[in-house]
Amino acid sequence: MSAPHRFVMCLAMAGAGAALAGDKAVQESNDYYRRPLEQLLQVETQAKAAVGSRGGARDALDAEVPIDIITSAQLQSTGQPDLQRALAVLVPGFNAPRPSITDGTDHAPPFTLRGLSPDQVLVLVNGKRLHQSSLLHNNGTVGRGSSGVDLATIPLRAIERVEVLRDGAAAQYGSDAIAGIINIILKGYGQRSQATVTYGRTGEGDGITRQGTLFHTLPLAGDGFINLTAEWRDRGATNRAGPDASDGGRINTHFGDADTQDGLFALNAELPRGDATLYLHGLYDRRRSSAGAFYRTAGDARNIAAIYPDGFLPRIEPKILDFSATAGVRGVLDGGARWDISYTHGHNDYHFYVNNSLNTSLGLATPTSFDSGATRYTQQILNADFSKKIGRHTVAGGYEFRQEHYRIIKGDAASYMLGSADNFAYGAQGFPGFSPENAVSASRQAHSLYGDLKYSATERLMLDAAARAEHYSDFGSALNGKLALRYRATDDLLFRSSVSTGFRAPSLSQSHFSYTGTYRNSNDAAAQFWGNFAVDHPVARALGATDLKPEKSRHLTLGMVFQPSSQLTASADVFVTDIHDRILPTGYISAYSLSSLSPQAAAVLAQNNIDGAVYFTNAIGTRTRGVDLRLDYSREMDKGARLKLVAAYQRSRTRITELNQAPEVLGVNMTDLILDPFTRVLIEGSQPADAIKLWSRYSHGSYDLVLNLNRFGKFHSVSAYDRVTFSAKWTLDAELCLRLAKDVTLALGGVNLFDVRPDQWGQTDDSLVGAGKVIQYSQYAPFGYNGASYYLRLGVNF
Template sequence: MKRLLSLLSLGALCHAAWADAPTHDLYALPLDELVRVQTPPQADVGSRDGAHNAPDALVPIDVYTAEQLQSVGPLQLTQALAALVPGMNHPRPSIADGTDHAPPFTLRALNPDQVLVLVNGKRQHQGALLHMNGTIGRGSTGVDLDAIPLLAVERVEVLRDGAAAQYGSDAIAGILNIVLKGYGHTSQAQLHLGQTTAGDGLQRQASVFYTRPLAGDGFINLTAELRDRGATNRAEPDPQDGGRTNLHFGDADTQDALLAWNAEVPRGDTTLYTHGQVSRRHSSAGAFFRPAGDERNLPALYPQGFLPRIEPRISDLSATLGAKGRWADGTQWNLAYTGGGNDFHFYVANSLNRSLGLSTPTTFDSGATAVAQHSLNADFSRAFGPHLLAGGYEYRRERYRIRAGEPASYLLGPDSPWYAGAQGFGGFAPDNAVSAQRSSHALYLDLKYALAPTLTLNAATRAEHYSDFGPTVNGKLALRLQPTPTWLLRTSISSGFRAPSLAQTNYTSTSMVRDGAEILQFGHYGVDHPVARALGAADLKSETSQHFTLGTVWRPTHNLTASADTFITDIRDRIMPTGYIAGWNLAQLSPQAQAILQQQHVDGATYFTNAVGTRTRGVDLRLDYQHDLPQGRRWHLSAGWQHARTRITQVNRAPAVLGVDMTDLILDPYTRVTMESGQPSSAFKLWTAYSTPRHTLAANVSRYGSYASTYGYTPVTFAARWTLDLQWRYQINTHTTLTLGGTNVLNTKPEAWGETDDAITGAGKPIRYSQYAPFGYNGAAYYLRLGIQF
């Protein structure tokens, strides 16, 4: 009852702020209508004043509810968000080593590591996988959202603004705040079964959400989930292999087990809380096929050729323990510890080490990468009438490790001079093993000041010191003017940064070849490695950004909101891997650099460097409308459009020792096209749901704008595409629901390489689609879902 009264009071206040009707209108409603009153979506992110109305915020914030996330079909959080959020890109690459098994997402045409992810307002650790193949997000790490069960999520808040001055590193493109279910929910279970119309990709999933209320609005929530997703394959028959389909080009075969929790226990004026998740994923996907006559094959082992399979085991853990409360003078405080990490352990099956001859094993442990993160937060805030002063301290410690694989996964044996290690994914050698760590301290201050009843200023600053690259200070100013109760203007300007990840600084992966009597090494080197240092590598600096947003919100009634925002994000010193530094690859490579390669017994090398500056310009449009109809019916429509383009505006100097220009070292045509045009230039999303007491029909329409890739060094542009998701949910009785739905029911496929220009792309190749395709290439899929409340 306390929560219901709070909700009604909040609804009355929101209604008074945004509409002309007086507050007592709500209290005059009958109870059956009162419980259906829709209040503006609430958000915690963007300001330190606690939960606030998202449409009324000083910065652009979108809120996606559990109803929306569950209605688009996929029960993986990343795919559900990508189906709803304009400007969120989540391609599903294939034949891309580890990226097949944990594909990253991006926001606003930037990189995966330029988005900060929070869970209940606390920083979530990055994944251990460094995406090093030719995928969107190459050279970066990203958070694995699919380690969080969707049934545990109450809402997701998307902050569309630079926020590093408030939340620290990574918040350049924006913030995702995943809010877990709290008090007042009902225990439930779900069974999900689905498959593509092509007959593959069988999905079986079982989820249980259990909640137990405690005294004083306390609660304990547990969510357990098992997923089994079969592989999909859209590879074409290979005319050079007798018309067999020998490749795997599609989703990986994955099995996941997940557990999440969220709990609050009030004790007087203090509330103890904890939340977190633990998950384990087993996955399998193919590398490139080795034909029978390929010199990398041993016909005695694989007379028909072989398809190596990369089969990682991925573990993810995060846990937060904290306490919060209010002192007698009204000061709110929050103390918390968050710890967690991600472990990505590579295994390879159906393979061989060609250099070991017939003594080779066919399965390999290729080693692992792992990250760990521990942070302590102390937050304080106090309201002074309409004003708010908040601040705090954060200590964070991070660790990155590479563990070597078994010897056969990386050794160069006597049988072949060129093909050392496991085919598909060569193992990490002992020389690649690393254990690196760093710490940071941050002080931050946030001021919200009402200059006038209709004019609010927000100022924030954050000073931070990293043990590896030193101090950084960032600031933000936001201004909101509300000249009428139904219309507001908002603008913000801020500076931000992204600390170079420990993976970018320390990642090393090498292999060996034999050149006559000499054994040469080649691969990627950490910036502190002697080979990288000799070739001009320097300590990585943080990426720095400047962000500007200008927008308006119009809310003529309590159930209609429209907004328009334009933004500019400038980033300097973006971190990228170099091209392959070798005499045969860079024609102008200096004699000094070639001598260094010879002295170090290295065939060629890459490393990370601060390379370029970019500018991203964009426009966001949003519309949300809710309408209550007679007899308990309701219609809800939410639409959004984003247009964003990134352009390279500055190229740093290359190390003098190399004797080449940075453009030649970094920006080959493939890299430039990927950075500037590899993601859709625009995105449109329209989600709508019509509900009655027994039925709910939801539709989700998406338009993915054009994007580009390269065939060799030739740019190829792929056309925009529309997709449609449908779902019908039937309330069988008070406790049971049956859901039937389809994703991409029009069976839309991305434009294929051969449709673009057969002469350029070579139609008839086994791989028809670019791995940059923003909605994948599986086509239509249908599912059946049974839900039970208990």
């Protein structure tokens, strides 16, 4: 019997056992008014979800589409320092590997949902679109060629819950909502102020984490409030690099988590005024981070021995500024119609600095610290929404205007220039700077009209239809629709299904990113150019580049929810997502890497002294199929004890189904241009095939015990163009939280208690990791490679 089938049987057996174990009288009662007060106080009501419909919050289990609710208590019990890592151990299908030696990606790692790309997930805060990072992941990482949202910019203590919509929703929310939506709800009215301090470290003694958070709430009249969260997070570096045999057996490389310090702030406020409510929420994060590039040994041609006689490890140390703010007003008209007008501003500034380095081409005159330039992204959104309930039906709609601006800022001259020294290397070692030729300032605007009709055909049958028309100033228009159905066959059993079309607008970074440089083999040779060219660059145009088109998707979900009591819920959903015209960077276009390159293309390269070029293009189509299973069980036990269990399983598989035509001028096919073995594995196999999450909390008197068991499925990587399979692994996290006094708690916890590590590279894979086995683990490992870690957290409510 396969693992998925075994897990389905386990869910069924657990559900049957839990149903039999529950209080039969409570299970059969649908009339809460008849229950005694003691039972009413212990009833757990259904979680509300605002995402997935413009008709207002409703019970998540009654939604036409699958929605998971992750509570604040669950997030905090993971022992993880930030939201991205917490979701990775709670949400099946959410993947957040920890890349290393990948330039800027080390400091703002990407995440994915259902095995798709980081930019195919839409992130909202209080229902408003959150901006993406300006960083383009341009190395061989999961999410290569995309820009995603940096979830680590949101302090955990500011969050009330996270809603994860596992369905395509571009017809409701616009671009990016292909794999799903993550809606982060900040804490609102009725909270208590709290201060927490946390200290943690890995079992190997590194990765020391110091974290302090202050959450303060100020209640206002009429259910108004002002909530402020301030956090300082200092997470030390880890290093799992092996000894370098070519350098005397020293551990000279950094392969592990970056050393980061974050100062975070969050604001959430509401001020009722009659039939209207003014609201404001904002996020702010300033991050300093440091991680290594590849080590340069003493005899390396890129080193200058007079400066670094023992070799050197360049340090990439960016400064990242990220903030957003939303201000709006909402209210209710006399006829019952609800309206909401808001403005959102988001900004990300990713500034590259390189230290402990040099520009070899400048000889002894080289500096050792460099400003390598920056990328910046700004997003401004104006929304006007309305909804009205007409009998059992709801009509909603609105208008959105969005303006985006993307910039590349050049670095200082020494960071990118090619000096006169007799050496091929140029620029700051580790990360050469953006040159004046790379500097760009690009903008676009988008207008959107959307509508949503929730039609209650009967008390048991609900239909939801949505449509959205958008016009972008750079590529044109898009029209998408969605139809969802919910049928309650019995009081305990609900069937649901949805079909939709969607799209993802090409990001400004994909259209306009430019990172090129020059090198020279000797003083007598002409300078050669190489790098990533924007699609509108003359060289890219001559090599067949065209303006990027939006990615288009079709999505189908079919599922059911079984809820025999308020204590037990089981759900199952299957889904299929087809995406056409997915955007990827080309391979290295040169006569060396593409042996069949046409003479015309070779002449373009030669005439411009270009060694090789890369640009973005609409390249492939994919199909992703999968299944989501979930079981929630809670029980009130003797002497006030409570037990809550959440079991979830997700399996998805992405396959390339289409290849677009390569530009005729290149004389090669799209397989040669795009799908080398590395890229194929990156798309089809670099993420876990499946995941199991088993989360439990037992509460009794003065303590809570939380256990979090995870199975991360197998994944693949490439070594010397051969596919390498890494096996599935189980990890166990645990936390014991003691209530020392009425308002004082002390938590002791461990992450990955059994010190499980991902498989290491095979002993013969010297072509990738070198004779010294310096890099022992794949950067695609879904739970990292740090091993066990432990923490202590003290919390005080006031």
